Amino acid sequence: MGNQAISMLLQQIAACQNDRPWGMPGRFYTDPDWFAHECDTVLRHGWHALGRADEIPEPGDYFCATILNEPLIAVRGEDGEVRVLSNVCRHRGMPLAEGRGKVKRFLCSYHAWAYGLDGVLLRAARMQNADFDARTCRLAGFEVRLWNGMIYTSVADDPPPFEAPELDALLAPYEPGNFHLVHVAEEEWKCNWKSLVENFMEGYHLSVVHPETLHGYTPTGMAKKGPSGAGFTTYLANYPDSAETRGQGAPGLSEAERRRSTLFARFPTQVASQAATLLVTLSIFPRAADRIWVKWSMAAYGDELDEDTIAQRIALWEDVNREDREKLEKMQTALGSKHAIGGPLAGEDYEGTVRDFLNWLAVEDRTAVKLTDGAR
Numbered sequence: 001m002g003n004q005a006i007s008m009l010l011q012q013i014a015a016c017q018n019d020r021p022w023g024m025p026g027r028f029y030t031d032p033d034w035f036a037h038e039c040d041t042v043l044r045h046g047w048h049a050l051g052r053a054d055e056i057p058e059p060g061d062y063f064c065a066t067i068l069n070e071p072l073i074a075v076r077g078e079d080g081e082v083r084v085l086s087n088v089c090r091h092r093g094m095p096l097a098e099g100r101g102k103v104k105r106f107l108c109s110y111h112a113w114a115y116g117l118d119g120v121l122l123r124a125a126r127m128q129n130a131d132f133d134a135r136t137c138r139l140a141g142f143e144v145r146l147w148n149g150m151i152y153t154s155v156a157d158d159p160p161p162f163e164a165p166e167l168d169a170l171l172a173p174y175e176p177g178n179f180h181l182v183h184v185a186e187e188e189w190k191c192n193w194k195s196l197v198e199n200f201m202e203g204y205h206l207s208v209v210h211p212e213t214l215h216g217y218t219p220t221g222m223a224k225k226g227p228s229g230a231g232f233t234t235y236l237a238n239y240p241d242s243a244e245t246r247g248q249g250a251p252g253l254s255e256a257e258r259r260r261s262t263l264f265a266r267f268p269t270q271v272a273s274q275a276a277t278l279l280v281t282l283s284i285f286p287r288a289a290d291r292i293w294v295k296w297s298m299a300a301y302g303d304e305l306d307e308d309t310i311a312q313r314i315a316l317w318e319d320v321n322r323e324d325r326e327k328l329e330k331m332q333t334a335l336g337s338k339h340a341i342g343g344p345l346a347g348e349d350y351e352g353t354v355r356d357f358l359n360w361l362a363v364e365d366r367t368a369v370k371l372t373d374g375a376r
Helices: 001-013 032-040 165-174 193-200 308-333 348-375
Strands: 047-053 063-066 069-075 081-086 098-102 121-123 141-147 149-155 178-190 224-226 232-238 260-266 270-274 278-288 291-299
Touching: 001 032, 001 348, 032 278, 047 063, 047 069, 047 081, 047 178, 047 278, 047 291, 063 278, 081 098, 081 149, 098 348, 141 178, 141 232, 165 232, 165 278, 193 260, 193 270, 193 278, 193 308, 193 348, 224 308, 224 348
Parallel strands: none
Antiparallel strands: 047 149, 063 069, 063 098, 069 081, 081 141, 141 149, 178 291, 224 232, 232 260, 260 270, 270 278, 278 291
């Protein structure tokens, strides 16, 4: 099954009747050629969540990330602005930074070219070349959006619209701007990027995969589909009456909002769980058809939670992520079977979000095909 056949099947599945949703076959998640197609289209065109803005609270604070094959630096400038710069020296292409840290300037470890926090070339030692002009050798910069405490960027030449007012309205009562970082971690998962989006965004697996960690708080039977729109989907993981409270959170929250986790995806690569006192976000960085880098963070509301409670919540989410990772890595192997032909999806409350994601991917792919045809 080549890319054209996969593309056609995606369009057919997106056109399924609402009461007959269907999933994609294994090749959609395992084929290297299709992954390369996604890298050139939906992934390159989209907005990606790099991490939280409070990871870099002071001028000179930075962390590194890679989107597709673009090494990036997210840095807080001297003017307090967050910037996303290319992590590639303009001289010979050496990376300028690794991991995270704090600097006054970025100094290339190869030939000592130095750049300011705004990407301007400050010094190029012993550079004698009639064509050299420091003004043309600044680091490339990328578009930045700050939303609910997160840093987003796109490697596209012409990024798509970022706004999602329906999602803003759903999350606003939680006051996401009043959350602060309490934990961040990164790890490799050996699965397809779409598999993690779909897994995180459906409640059908909760009671089966997470019987000890999540079933008591967010059982499958209480999952309800939430609003969806251009570039996002949501579902509500409601808590049973027997579950303990998860905290008060913002004063304007309704009782229903306090007694649920509101899960959302901003396509293509961010998934998150917003609760009254905790916001957990997973940023997905696709590396290959069967490999992703996952950066997940936890933020807490105000000072309501003490250190012991936060430590318990971090340990819980470490277990939840491990349970999901183990399942998805096993599934990735099985998706290579000729018998992985796709199957029916469950109803709206359980896997309606998966249908939203596939429909969005179909629209993006259809747009990419039109753009390609128009360029010929």
